[in-house]
Amino acid sequence: MVEILPMMAEGFQNAFGWANMGFICVGVTLGIIFGVLPGLGSVTALAVLVPITFYFEPLFAIAFLVGINKGGTSGGAIPAILINAPGTPEAAATALDGYPLTKKGKPEKAMKTALYSSVCGDTFSDLVLICLAAPIAAIALRFGPVEFVTIILFSFTMIAALAGKSLVKGIMAAALGLFLSMIGLDPVDSTERMTFGTLELFEGISVLPFAIGTLALGSVISQLFDMREKPQEDLGEKIKSVTNYKDDNRLGFFEFWGTWKTILRSAFIGTGIGMLPGLGVTLAAFLGYGSAKKASKNGDKFGTGEVEGIQATEAANSAVVGSNLIPTIALGIPGNVAAAVLIGAFIIHGVVPGPLMIAEHGVLVYSIFASMLMANVAHLIIGRLGINIWAQFVRIPKAVVMPIVILLCIIGVFIPTNSMFEVALLMIFAIVGYLMRKSGFSIVCLVIGFLLGENFEIYLRQAILMNNGNLGVLFTSPIAVFFMAMTVYFTWHFGFKKKKPKNTTDSQKSASAK
Amino acid sequence: MRKTHIGTALFFIPVALICVFWLIPANTVPPTSADDISPRFVPTIAMAVIGFYSLILLIREWRAPKPEDGELDEEFGAEATGVDARVLLNTLILLVVSALTWLGMNYIGFEPTMTVLIAVVMYYVGARNWLTIGLCAVIAPIVLSLCTFHFFSTELPGFWK
Amino acid sequence: MTRLDRRAVLGATVAAVALMGGMTAAKAEYPEKPVTLVIPYKAGGSTETMARVYSKALAKELGANVVVKTRPGAGGAVGASEVAAAKADGYTLLFAASTSLMWPPLTQKVSSDLDSFIYVGQITEYQQAIVAKADAPFNTMAELIAHAKKNNLNFADQSAMSRSYINFIGGQEGVKWTGIPTKGGGEMVPFLLGGKVDFAYSGGIHQKYGDKMNVLASFQAKPLALAPDAPALGDLYGVSQLGNAVMFAPAGLPDDIAKKLHDAGKAALDDPDFTKILENIKFPKTYVSSEGLVELATENEKALKAMLEATK
Numbered sequence: 002m003v004e005i006l007p008m009m010a011e012g013f014q015n016a017f018g019w020a021n022m023g024f025i026c027v028g029v030t031l032g033i034i035f036g037v038l039p040g041l042g043s044v045t046a047l048a049v050l051v052p053i054t055f056y057f058e059p060l061f062a063i064a065f066l067v068g069i070n071k072g073g074t075s076g077g078a079i080p081a082i083l084i085n086a087p088g089t090p091e092a093a094a095t096a097l098d099g100y101p102l103t104k105k106g107k108p109e110k111a112m113k114t115a116l117y118s119s120v121c122g123d124t125f126s127d128l129v130l131i132c133l134a135a136p137i138a139a140i141a142l143r144f145g146p147v148e149f150v151t152i153i154l155f156s157f158t159m160i161a162a163l164a165g166k167s168l169v170k171g172i173m174a175a176a177l178g179l180f181l182s183m184i185g186l187d188p189v190d191s192t193e194r195m196t197f198g199t200l201e202l203f204e205g206i207s208v209l210p211f212a213i214g215t216l217a218l219g220s221v222i223s224q225l226f227d228m229r230e231k232p233q234e235d236l237g238e239k240i241k242s243v244t245n246y247k248d249d250n251r252l253g254f255f256e257f258w259g260t261w262k263t264i265l266r267s268a269f270i271g272t273g274i275g276m277l278p279g280l281g282v283t284l285a286a287f288l289g290y291g292s293a294k295k296a297s298k299n300g301d302k303f304g305t306g307e308v309e310g311i312q313a314t315e316a317a318n319s320a321v322v323g324s325n326l327i328p329t330i331a332l333g334i335p336g337n338v339a340a341a342v343l344i345g346a347f348i349i350h351g352v353v354p355g356p357l358m359i360a361e362h363g364v365l366v367y368s369i370f371a372s373m374l375m376a377n378v379a380h381l382i383i384g385r386l387g388i389n390i391w392a393q394f395v396r397i398p399k400a401v402v403m404p405i406v407i408l409l410c411i412i413g414v415f416i417p418t419n420s421m422f423e424v425a426l427l428m429i430f431a432i433v434g435y436l437m438r439k440s441g442f443s444i445v446c447l448v449i450g451f452l453l454g455e456n457f458e459i460y461l462r463q464a465i466l467m468n469n470g471n472l473g474v475l476f477t478s479p480i481a482v483f484f485m486a487m488t489v490y491f492t493w494h495f496g497f498k499k500k501k502p503k504n505t506t507d508s509q510k511s512a513s514a515k
Numbered sequence: 516m517r518k519t520h521i522g523t524a525l526f527f528i529p530v531a532l533i534c535v536f537w538l539i540p541a542n543t544v545p546p547t548s549a550d551d552i553s554p555r556f557v558p559t560i561a562m563a564v565i566g567f568y569s570l571i572l573l574i575r576e577w578r579a580p581k582p583e584d585g586e587l588d589e590e591f592g593a594e595a596t597g598v599d600a601r602v603l604l605n606t607l608i609l610l611v612v613s614a615l616t617w618l619g620m621n622y623i624g625f626e627p628t629m630t631v632l633i634a635v636v637m638y639y640v641g642a643r644n645w646l647t648i649g650l651c652a653v654i655a656p657i658v659l660s661l662c663t664f665h666f667f668s669t670e671l672p673g674f675w676k
Numbered sequence: 677m678t679r680l681d682r683r684a685v686l687g688a689t690v691a692a693v694a695l696m697g698g699m700t701a702a703k704a705e706y707p708e709k710p711v712t713l714v715i716p717y718k719a720g721g722s723t724e725t726m727a728r729v730y731s732k733a734l735a736k737e738l739g740a741n742v743v744v745k746t747r748p749g750a751g752g753a754v755g756a757s758e759v760a761a762a763k764a765d766g767y768t769l770l771f772a773a774s775t776s777l778m779w780p781p782l783t784q785k786v787s788s789d790l791d792s793f794i795y796v797g798q799i800t801e802y803q804q805a806i807v808a809k810a811d812a813p814f815n816t817m818a819e820l821i822a823h824a825k826k827n828n829l830n831f832a833d834q835s836a837m838s839r840s841y842i843n844f845i846g847g848q849e850g851v852k853w854t855g856i857p858t859k860g861g862g863e864m865v866p867f868l869l870g871g872k873v874d875f876a877y878s879g880g881i882h883q884k885y886g887d888k889m890n891v892l893a894s895f896q897a898k899p900l901a902l903a904p905d906a907p908a909l910g911d912l913y914g915v916s917q918l919g920n921a922v923m924f925a926p927a928g929l930p931d932d933i934a935k936k937l938h939d940a941g942k943a944a945l946d947d948p949d950f951t952k953i954l955e956n957i958k959f960p961k962t963y964v965s966s967e968g969l970v971e972l973a974t975e976n977e978k979a980l981k982a983m984l985e986a987t988k
Contacts, residue, residue, distance in 0.1 A: 052725060052728040189857045333881075333884050354884070357885075
């Protein structure tokens with residue numbers, strides 16, 4: 002411990018330079034802009050900007066990229082709140098409570114809540130990373146396919162929380178997502194599955210056109226049709242006419258911190274998901290939202306514009322950003338796609354993430370840690386200034402904004418792959434999204450089924466192969482047993498526990514949805 | 516919503532049957548290792564779940580139709596109106612416009628196609644200010660295309676490129 | 677269509693025609709317009725990053741802009757098919773691992789194979805190996821085989837191809853082990869270090885783990901440049917995986933353009949930025965000319981086919 006302190010001091014000192022500060026601020030700003038543009042988002046931003054950073058100093062490059070990752074993860078909340086078109090799948094649950102707030106004339110309040118929750122979650126997870134990277138990484142190594150299968154099984158019970166009263170429809174949507182995720186080459190045998198010989202489908206349906214189509218483009222299209230069919234109250238006009246706009250959009254100290262438990266819970270969930278390689282930001286967001294909906298006494302009001310719903314989602318998805326560097330820095334294993342791109346960036350600068358990194362580049366590692374904390378401050382300030390700008394967008398007529406959003410969705414899907422096939426997928430899923438919206442089938446459940454499906458299958462099959470066809474191992478690993486017990490408890494809790502005397506079973510409970 | 520549920524169920528029950536008994540077996544290959552579960556396993560379960568719950572949805576709506584109590588959908592609120600003739604017509608429009616946009620973007624190019632698309636969409640939703648429509652339709656595609664090229668070094672399709 | 681719409685379309689068309697005219701002005705010497713370098717993998721990986729830096733060096737040598745285009749899908753086959761179908765005029769090139777072109781045609785219906793391309797040159801070699809945890813009960817290939825004869829072992833592979841190779845070796849030695857599919861090095865490492873598998877195929881990621889991982893054998897024809905003590909599968913079993921990053925062009929390229937590309941491609945390797953990045957990602961600079969590559973590839977393809985036959 003003693004020899005770490007001077008290293009830490011030197012590292013922090015290096016980070017507090019004007020140049021580094023500049024790179025962080027530019028990174029955060031770019032990240033927010035990328036996140037705001039639907040279809041782009043932090044992964045695209047990182048992948049595209051990594052080659053540019055090759056020509057920077059290592060610390061600046063990494064600080065810049067870390068800033069992008071932070072800004073990008075929170076930026077996705079802005080279009081979700083303002084136009085109900087989540088720029089990234091992890092912001093899907095943000096739209097559920099964010100957009101209703103905008104409709105009530107409180108867009109700035111929603112954006113402030115999102116930003117502050119993001120920064121809180123992010124800072125929490127950065128601190129965990131800085132203080133506990135090594136011991137936690139050792140725990141992460143104990144997680145294998147067996148443990149992951151049970152975590153995903155447990156996550157599936159969240160569908161019940163998210164589907165609420167329409168449980169039957171939620172399960173159908175999730176099953177459809179699961180089925181769609183199975184298309185492509187079989188992960189074990191590399192034989193074709195429902196690809197019909199289409200080369201573009203060999204690696205499965207890409208997440209990007211799927212998520213952007215169902216979540217963002219589908220919503221935009223639905224709104225366009227509504228605009229045609231019934232004269233809409235123009236939000237811009239409405240907001241201009243609201244006399245107490247300023248008061249309405251004030252976010253009181255107690256209003257935000259009164260639900261500190263939700264923020265802490267979500268930050269904890271996000272940090273936990275982030276440190277386990279292969280699970281991902283979106284899962285954290287949904288778990289955060291789902292658990293808050295069940296645990297909070299306002300849970301029933303989620304979806305109508307509850308500040309707490311935004312907090313639950315945004316604190317969880319941003320908390321992934323710091324902690325997914327735990328396996329990256331301690332083991333050299335990417336926590337998710339964004340971290341994988343970051344590893345690439347580390348390596349081209351001659352810094353090899355992994356067990357040797359702290360020994361070989363200790364000062365740099367602490368400079369990066371310091372930069373992460375600085376980036377959180379920058380994020381808070383830049384994000385807060387940005388809200389004033391984004392709020393103006395609500396005043397632009399929707400007839401102008403929406404067509405441009407369509408173009409952004411198309412471009413965002415086209416950029417990473419240069420593929421018109423992906424554009425076609427985007428359009429198909431937009432139609433699916435539109436129909437699901439109209440018929441009340443949960444898109445959030447569809448997306449969860451899709452994102453978890455592929456991992457569920459591969460982990461299950463890995464677990465079975467590793468144990469020569471024996472599934473008894475699911476009951477020998479303590480971690481697995483813990484999550485199995487949680488799964489059983491939650492299934493019971495959501496499915497069979499009586500809340501009101503009238504709704505005795507889940508099927509009747511969902512029958513009350515019209 | 517009742518009609519929508521019955522319609523969805525009637526649509527998914529045959530789809531699930533076709534998938535489970537024909538599409539999935541015809542388009543997957545049995546596993547090579549005896550310890551492995553079949554590549555068919557998870558897709559079949561997914562489709563079976565869809566079929567099973569469609570049946571439940573159908574039976575429930577058939578036997579005990581709940582009165583429309585005006586309660587809003589939890590995820591979509593008033594947006595979830597149920598699928599009626601109007602929504603089906605919109606879907607048809609959507610299909611045609613999507614297909615034309617895709618063909619136009621692929622064979623003609625991004626900028627001209629999107630110019631037309633923006634103008635049509637803006638007119639469709641009720642914009643009648645020709646200056647606004649014209650400016651948006653011409654400037655937005657070109658600016659976005661230039662940005663894509665310079666910031667992402669990605670060239671959007673165009674026959675002249 | 678209304679008046680203004682028509683005007684807008686007209687304007688765009690005029691602009692388009694003007695642009696087109698500017699580009700096909702006069703026929704000059706190659707290259708007279710930007711060259712597109714297709715990378716058939718997702719952005720952010722080591723091959724893609726390498727190719728982006730290499731493209732800058734190549735641009736300097738060619739005297740024209742080189743635009744990198746990622747076209748991922750089907751383990752490289754989507755991008756490869758696109759380049760195979762492109763005009764053979766030297767303006768569309770492919771930067772890929774040669775196995776991405778060799779393996780799909782052998783096992784799947786794809787529209788391109790090695791004959792659809794000509795080689796421009798090999799840029800570098802991947803450091804593929806069979807690795808084990810440092811404290812594993814075996815430290816060499818021979819000890820691994822001896823251990824496997826007494827125990828049930830699992831190994832992590834990263835593709836059907838790497839699994840075929842290891843199963844082929846098992847068949848030769850009369851041992852049976854189980855391949856656990858992983859989604860690449862990022863998943864293999866925790867499995868190996870966490871003791872979920874006994875040994876693993878590594879595409880080069882083991883170099884990041886210093887003394888925590890042991891190289892048991894090189895997956896290639898010759899021992900690895902960075903682990904010369906471990907034997908090579910090529911020497912032990914007569915099979916090996918061609919692990920190299922190669923620049924390809926569609927077949928039918930005119931000779932003068934091919935020569936120019938060949939020279940520029942070779943000279944670009946000495947670019948200081950590119951040299952630095954190869955050093956950082958610990959890839960050796962191993963240039964092989966197109967003639968040498970043809971020989972290597974034919975040999976390897978033959979071995980691959982024989983191996984596929986044997987493991988069927």
